[in-house]
Amino acid sequence: MADYDLIIIGTGSGNSLVTEDFADKKVAVIERGIFGGTCLNVGCIPTKMFVYAAEVATTIRDAARFGVDATLDGVRWPDIRDRVFGRIDPISDSGRDYRVSGPHTTAYLGQATFVGEREVEVEITRPGGAHAVGQKHRITGDQVVIATGSRATIPEVIESSGVPYETSDTVMRLPDLPRSMAIIGGGVIGAEFAHVFSALGVQVTQVQRGDRLLHRLDAEVGTLFTQQAQQQWDLRLNTQVVGASRSGTGVRLELSEGSPLEVDVLLIATGRAPNSDGMGLEVAGVQVRPDGRVQVDEHGRTTAGGVWALGDVSAPVQLKHLANHEARVVAHNLVHPDDLRSFAHTNVPAAVFSHPQVAMVGLTEEAAREAGHDITVKLQRYGDTAYGWAMEDTTGVVKLIGDASTGLILGAHFMGPHASTLIQTVIHAMSFGQTAEDVARDQFWIHPALAEVVENALLGL
Numbered sequence: 001m002a003d004y005d006l007i008i009i010g011t012g013s014g015n016s017l018v019t020e021d022f023a024d025k026k027v028a029v030i031e032r033g034i035f036g037g038t039c040l041n042v043g044c045i046p047t048k049m050f051v052y053a054a055e056v057a058t059t060i061r062d063a064a065r066f067g068v069d070a071t072l073d074g075v076r077w078p079d080i081r082d083r084v085f086g087r088i089d090p091i092s093d094s095g096r097d098y099r100v101s102g103p104h105t106t107a108y109l110g111q112a113t114f115v116g117e118r119e120v121e122v123e124i125t126r127p128g129g130a131h132a133v134g135q136k137h138r139i140t141g142d143q144v145v146i147a148t149g150s151r152a153t154i155p156e157v158i159e160s161s162g163v164p165y166e167t168s169d170t171v172m173r174l175p176d177l178p179r180s181m182a183i184i185g186g187g188v189i190g191a192e193f194a195h196v197f198s199a200l201g202v203q204v205t206q207v208q209r210g211d212r213l214l215h216r217l218d219a220e221v222g223t224l225f226t227q228q229a230q231q232q233w234d235l236r237l238n239t240q241v242v243g244a245s246r247s248g249t250g251v252r253l254e255l256s257e258g259s260p261l262e263v264d265v266l267l268i269a270t271g272r273a274p275n276s277d278g279m280g281l282e283v284a285g286v287q288v289r290p291d292g293r294v295q296v297d298e299h300g301r302t303t304a305g306g307v308w309a310l311g312d313v314s315a316p317v318q319l320k321h322l323a324n325h326e327a328r329v330v331a332h333n334l335v336h337p338d339d340l341r342s343f344a345h346t347n348v349p350a351a352v353f354s355h356p357q358v359a360m361v362g363l364t365e366e367a368a369r370e371a372g373h374d375i376t377v378k379l380q381r382y383g384d385t386a387y388g389w390a391m392e393d394t395t396g397v398v399k400l401i402g403d404a405s406t407g408l409i410l411g412a413h414f415m416g417p418h419a420s421t422l423i424q425t426v427i428h429a430m431s432f433g434q435t436a437e438d439v440a441r442d443q444f445w446i447h448p449a450l451a452e453v454v455e456n457a458l459l460g461l
């Protein structure tokens with residue numbers, strides 16, 4: 001008989017698997033890092049709290065345009081930082097304590113490694129639990145869920161140089177706001193932190209090896225975003241870091257294009273790799289895809305019987321709402337082996353909380369053409385609707401890609417204020433198979449709300 005009915009490795013979305021269904025069962029929860037995982041501690045939640053502070057600073061700087069004179073007197077970094085972590089850290093601590101001393105679960109605060117089929121060894125690495133640091137425990141489970149997430153990848157040129165660097169795990173806890181910062185990488189994390197730190201007064205230089213930022217975005221909207229970024233911080237496109245060395249208390253970077261860069265702080269944002277390595281998956285019979293993701297079927301089953309995976313370690317995209325969705329599916333499947341549910345991996349939306357904000361769902365124009373759709377395209381400017389006009393918005397756009405034969409929406413790419421909220425109408429339409437015409441015509445749109453930009457885009461498609 002196994003020691004546990006269920007072993008969960010990783011307490012991000014994995015932590016939500018302990019549902020009422022396990023009320024009379026034995027569950028082991030294993031976590032080697034900060035309890036609660038990436039989103040709560042070093043991802044979505046703290047970044048957006050910093051983004052909010054950055055937006056406040058940007059609004060103040062921009063106020064005079066509207067006849068409101070205001071000056072940004074200063075930015076108190078320690079207060080901004082402590083507001084964020086003063087609220088987050090207690091949530092993590094209480095989540096851990098609940099699993100340590102709460103009902104039905106045994107928490108192991110350490111590194112899990114498979115030593116056999118559904119058999120795991122945990123080396124305790126953190127205090128705060130029932131087990132002493134340094135102890136090793138071997139446990140077996142009838143079922144095991146791998147929910148180990150992902151971690152920042154570091155380019156070899158930086159790693160081998162030995163220079164100090166930050167990642168998204170550490171940069172939000174800097175003791176002081178630096179004077180200057182280089183951000184390597186032009187993806188989501190780079191775009192969000194470039195906004196945060198430049199808005200707070202740091203001289204930011206972002207180095208991107210491609211010719212625009214946010215490569216997964218529709219090319220037209222991505223290019224518009226890149227132009228906006230160029231007006232806010234120093235952006236080096238088509239540029240690689242080819243060397244790095246220490247310079248005083250900071251870092252000197254040799255670039256493939258242009259003169260070297262000397263900065264106080266270096267932030268690496270070059271993508272995240274699944275945490276599937278170094279945990280004995282081969283011993284457990286769990287296969288891994290060539291890109292490092294654990295191989296799962298549509299129900300979340302790995303190649304090993306009774307072993308499941310979800311979230312960043314196995315998902316096609318690294319997003320919290322997708323990890324949560326997969327956790328709900330797996331939570332059901334764990335206790336309903338004869339009635340398995342499937343992951344929904346279509347129409348997964350995403351947003352980038354930079355300045356401007358960006359949101360997307362479905363296909364890009366390029367992908368829709370490549371897939372052979374007979375498409376229609378509408379680019380609607382925020383400024384051509386009443387509220388956008390009131391805001392004097394000159395850059396915001398809503399781009400919709402439709403299927404000319406069915407009237408269905410294939411993709412949407414928003415850039416501008418509240419893009420992540422406004423796009424929800426389109427996500428809804430795509431999820432429920434509504435045509436653009438029906439969504440536009442069969443409901444009232446509040447006038448003169450900003451949502452009229454979506455109505456007009458739908459009508460123009």
Ligand SMILES: Cc1cc2nc3c(=O)[nH]c(=O)nc-3n(C[C@H](O)[C@H](O)[C@H](O)COP(=O)(O)OP(=O)(O)OC[C@H]3O[C@@H](n4cnc5c(N)ncnc54)[C@H](O)[C@@H]3O)c2cc1C
Pocket residue numbers: 009010011012013014030031032033034035036037038039040042043044045047110111112113147148149150168189275279310311312313317318319320321322323
């Ligand atoms: C800076 C940043 C901002 C983000 N912002 C957003 C956003 O705005 N919106 C959004 O949708 N997504 C965002 N994401 C992505 C989102 O955070 C992830 O997709 C999500 O948290 C993944 O959840 P998970 O449960 O798969 O993994 P995680 O939350 O990473 O949990 C995995 C846990 O497993 C633990 N672990 C790993 N290996 C082992 C082991 N061998 N033994 C024991 N424990 C182990 C880790 O310590 C970790 O706590 C952001 C990510 C980052 C980095």
Ligand SMILES: NC(=O)c1ccc[n+]([C@@H]2O[C@H](COP(=O)([O-])OP(=O)(O)OC[C@H]3O[C@@H](n4cnc5c(N)ncnc54)[C@H](O)[C@@H]3O)[C@@H](O)[C@H]2O)c1
Pocket residue numbers: 155184185186187188189190192207208209210214215240241269270271272317318319350351352353
């Ligand atoms: N708002 C959100 O939903 C949100 C926010 C942050 C992170 N995330 C998730 O986290 C994931 C990881 O984010 P990310 O920004 O690290 O990855 P990313 O894949 O979005 O971007 C990585 C960037 O780094 C560049 N790059 C890679 N290697 C490089 C090198 N050696 N030198 C220079 N540039 C290099 C790539 O060209 C790309 O522009 C995202 O894909 C996303 O799923 C989501």
